[in-house]
Amino acid sequence: MKKLILPLVACMLGAIAFSATPKAATPKAAAPKAAAPKPAPLRAGAATSVITPPIGSMRVGGFVPLPSTHVHDELHARCLVLDDNHKKIAIVICDLLGFHRSVSIEARRIIQEETGIPPENVIISATHTHSAGSALGTVRYVNEQKLDEYQLFLAQRIADGVRRAMTLLRPAEIAFRSVDLPDPILNRRWLVKDGKGEANPFGIIEKVRKTGQPGPEFSGPAGPTDNALSIIALREPAGRMIAAYCAYSMHYAGMNMPNAISADYFGAFCEELKQLQSTWTDDPPFVAMLANATSGDVGSNQKRYNHLDKTAGPYGRSRAAGHDVAVAADAALKSINDWKDRASLDARFRELDLGWRKIEPELIAWAKEIEGKAPRLASGPIPLAAKWATTPDWATRLSYAGRVQALAAKTDKVKFPIQVVRIGDICIGTSPSETYAEIGLDFKKRSPFAKSFMIELNHAMLGYLPPPYQFEFGEYSTWPGTNIVERDTSIKMLDALIAMANDLKPNGSD
Numbered sequence: 137m138k139k140l141i142l143p144l145v146a147c148m149l150g151a152i153a154f155s156a157t158p159k160a161a162t163p164k165a166a167a168p169k170a171a172a173p174k175p176a177p178l179r180a181g182a183a184t185s186v187i188t189p190p191i192g193s194m195r196v197g198g199f200v201p202l203p204s205t206h207v208h209d210e211l212h213a214r215c216l217v218l219d220d221n222h223k224k225i226a227i228v229i230c231d232l233l234g235f236h237r238s239v240s241i242e243a244r245r246i247i248q249e250e251t252g253i254p255p256e257n258v259i260i261s262a263t264h265t266h267s268a269g270s271a272l273g274t275v276r277y278v279n280e281q282k283l284d285e286y287q288l289f290l291a292q293r294i295a296d297g298v299r300r301a302m303t304l305l306r307p308a309e310i311a312f313r314s315v316d317l318p319d320p321i322l323n324r325r326w327l328v329k330d331g332k333g334e335a336n337p338f339g340i341i342e343k344v345r346k347t348g349q350p351g352p353e354f355s356g357p358a359g360p361t362d363n364a365l366s367i368i369a370l371r372e373p374a375g376r377m378i379a380a381y382c383a384y385s386m387h388y389a390g391m392n393m394p395n396a397i398s399a400d401y402f403g404a405f406c407e408e409l410k411q412l413q414s415t416w417t418d419d420p421p422f423v424a425m426l427a428n429a430t431s432g433d434v435g436s437n438q439k440r441y442n443h444l445d446k447t448a449g450p451y452g453r454s455r456a457a458g459h460d461v462a463v464a465a466d467a468a469l470k471s472i473n474d475w476k477d478r479a480s481l482d483a484r485f486r487e488l489d490l491g492w493r494k495i496e497p498e499l500i501a502w503a504k505e506i507e508g509k510a511p512r513l514a515s516g517p518i519p520l521a522a523k524w525a526t527t528p529d530w531a532t533r534l535s536y537a538g539r540v541q542a543l544a545a546k547t548d549k550v551k552f553p554i555q556v557v558r559i560g561d562i563c564i565g566t567s568p569s570e571t572y573a574e575i576g577l578d579f580k581k582r583s584p585f586a587k588s589f590m591i592e593l594n595h596a597m598l599g600y601l602p603p604p605y606q607f608e609f610g611e612y613s614t615w616p617g618t619n620i621v622e623r624d625t626s627i628k629m630l631d632a633l634i635a636m637a638n639d640l641k642p643n644g645s646d
Contacts, residue, residue, distance in 0.1 A: 176221030178479050180370040181304035182379035182423035185213045185297035187230060188397060189269030189286050195397060196233045197266025199535050200517045204269065206396040208451065209403050211268055213290075214425040215297035216370070216379050217253075218559060219305055223481045224253045225557060226298045227381060229425050230290070231399035232262040234597025235271035237551060237568070238281050239291055246295035251302050256485035259557060259566065260294060262593040264428045265400035266388050272597060276521055277492065277542050277620060279551040304420045308370045308378055309475035312562050312587050313468040315365040320460045321386050323357035323573070324435035325611055326350045337533045338502055342610030348438035358609055361385065361434050362573040365461060366589040368562060369469055373477060377413050377422045382465055383591050385429040385573050389436050389457040392450045401436075402426045404451075404458025405465075412466040426461070427591040430576030432569070432600050432613055479560030484636040488552040488629065491622035493599075495544035499616060503537035510534045521617065539617025550621050553595040554629055556636040562587045563640065565633045566594035569601035570613070575626050582634045584641045601626050 188211045194201040211231035218225045226247060244255035262271075271290050273281045283291065325344050328334075332353040333341040344358045362385040370378040382405075389401035399406075406424040414422035436457055444452030507523070510533065516525035521538030555566040563585035567575070569592060576590040592601075599620035600613035607614045607623065 177477050178308050178310055179219040179305045180216065180308035180378050181301040181306065182214075182216045182370070183297050183300035183304060183420075184215065184423060185293040185300070187211045187213050187232070187290055187293045193269040193286060195267060195395060196270040196272070197268070199519050199531050201270060201520070202395055202517055204395055204397050206393060208393060208396040208398040211397060211399050212403070213294045213297045214406065214423055215294070215301045216381055216423065216425065217298060217301040217305060218479075218481055220479060220481045224251075224257060225481045225483060225559065226253050226258045226301070227557075228258070228260045228294055228298065229427050230260065230262050230294065231265055231403055232268045232271050233264055233266060234262045234593050235290065236273050236281055236287065237279060237553065237596035238273075238283055239271055239287050240553070240595040242283060242288070242291040243294040246291060247298050250295060250299050253298070256555070257483045258298070259555060259564070260595060261427050261566065261591050262597065263399065263402040263426065264388055264431075264570070264593055265398065265402060266390060267392050267396060267398040267400060269397065276539070277546055279548070306378075307373050307477070309373055309477050310479050310560060311369045311472045311475050313367045313369065313472065314587070314589075315367070315464050315468045316363050317365045317384070317461065317464050318361065318363040320437055320440060320457055321361050321363070321434050322348065322437045323359050323361050323433055324348055324387070325358040325433045325609070325613070326354040327356055327358050327609070329353055329355050336610060336615065337536050338499065338615070340610065344609040344611040346612055348435050349442065358606065359433050359572060359574050360577060362430055362576050364429075364589065365464055365468070366429065367465055367468055368559065369472060371475065376418060377469070379423040379425060380409065380413070380465060380469060381425045381427070383427040383429040383589055384461055385431040385434045385576065386457065387428075387431040387435045389441065389453040391445055391453045398451065398454065401454040401457035401461070402428075404454045405462045408458055408462035409465055412462060413469060428593060430567070430571040430573045430590050430592055432572045432592070432602070434573045476560065480642065481559060482640050483555065483557045484639060485553070485555045486632065486636070488554060488632060489549040490552045490625055490628065492546040492550055493543050493616050493620050493622065495540050495616055499540045500544055503540050506533045506537040510537075536615065536617045543616060543620060550598065552598060552621065552625070552629070554633055554636075555594060556633055556640060558585070558640040561585060563637055565590045565637065567592045567601060567629060568594055568596035568598045569621070570599065571601045572603060572606065572626070574603060575601065575630065578630060579633060582630070583637050585637065588637070601629075
């Protein structure tokens with residue numbers, strides 16, 4: 137037996153030695169790029185937090201903030217949390233005109249501390265209701281500010297809502313719909329015919345005027361509308377709805393009690409869609425959410441809604457607009473037959489360092505002249521950025537006199553937060569400004585994801601954001617003090633968003 141084993145061992149050793157002999161290198165084909173791992177089954181949870189300020193708080197939405205004396209309907213932070221077993225994403229929509237960047241920073245700090253969700257994975261946007269309490273603070277054009285009592289309350293309530301949504305995480309299915317809904321909206325910037333232009337507060341005749349009901353003095357809209365109602369739907373597997381995160385480009389509906397707090401049509405939409413999609417016995421309750429897409433130059437179609445002021449009371453427009461959008465969303469949700477139980481999650485966040493709006497010397501001279509002429513009242517509401525109360529006919533001019541001087545004094549950079557979130561094959565881009573519709577349309581065209589849309593007023597409120605060429609036409613949303621960032625901001629923002637979206641594109645199918 138030993139005689140047989142010894143030659144066998146020798147042969148094996150020889151084979152090993154032979155295989156270890158150096159060989160000429162042969163080129164190898166590059167290994168294929170690994171496909172993204174298949175995500176685990178999706179989980180989702182949704183909840184709301186009341187964020188209504190105390191009666192007596194200043195109600196914003198006009199040039200002169202006024203103290204609130206009534207709450208018509210409660211304001212909410214509507215929260216959705218998604219979990220793919222690798223990452224969690226939190227999405228929050230607040231019934232606010234807007235909020236300061238520091239509020240978002242504080243809310244996301246608390247969220248990370250209490251839930252572990254990192255700040256870059258949290259979206260917090262405002263609806264832009266013009267009848268909310270102010271979350272902007274008292275100091276304008278600053279990146280950081282000490283939060284006031286309401287801002288601190290707001291940050292905590294946002295975090296509370298996210299925490300509650302996490303508590304309700306459960307297996308979920310997801311679907312996406314985009315519905316064409318043109319009738320409730322129109323571009324509110326219209327080109328005026330020759331000789332019909334009006335002077336702005338700075339004394340310049342403008343080529344565009346803001347209107348929700350254009351007449352014969354106009355030649356056509358100055359830009360497009362984005363008619364899409366984008367919907368991300370979540371439900372329990374083959375069961376009840378969990379949430380619907382929707383986005384639509386309507387600035388707000390407006391016309392309400394002058395001193396009352398209200399979520400405007402955004403709140404009306406959420407209440408009606410909840411009634412259409414669920415019952416009061418559903419537990420946990422369905423959460424409807426409506427973000428403002430890109431509506432810096434898009435308002436409600438006043439021909440469709442104005443008559444309601446006389447027949448349906450001060451909130452007739454809000455109810456009607458909310459109804460129109462909710463009915464469209466409900467029909468879209470009921471048509472879904474392509475639910476998926478998996479969607480991998482990812483996000484990118486960065487802050488661009490941009491310049492503030494440049495103020496020419498002649499504007500400073502104009503501001504000094506206005507402040508020299510504007511009447512000083514001993515008491516009364518003070519226009520935004522103004523230094524004292526004045527008569528109504530001087531309120532706008534005095535407001536902008538303060539704004540342009542404050543902007544001219546800026547020497548630092550604007551912290552301009554932008555974010556892209558991927559939910560499976562769906563992509564959400566964000567802007568911290570009131571963004572023109574054509575910018576949102578451009579994002580959809582350039583995005584590597586077919587299912588893409590933008591929302592505005594995310595993580596901050598940094599004025600209006602027009603494309604550069606729109607400045608030559610004028611109108612309120614292009615004025616210095618309403619637009620507060622450098623002229624090419626929309627170009628820089630879009631380029632950065634698309635780069636971030638490309639970075640999120642998975643290698644394999646989702």
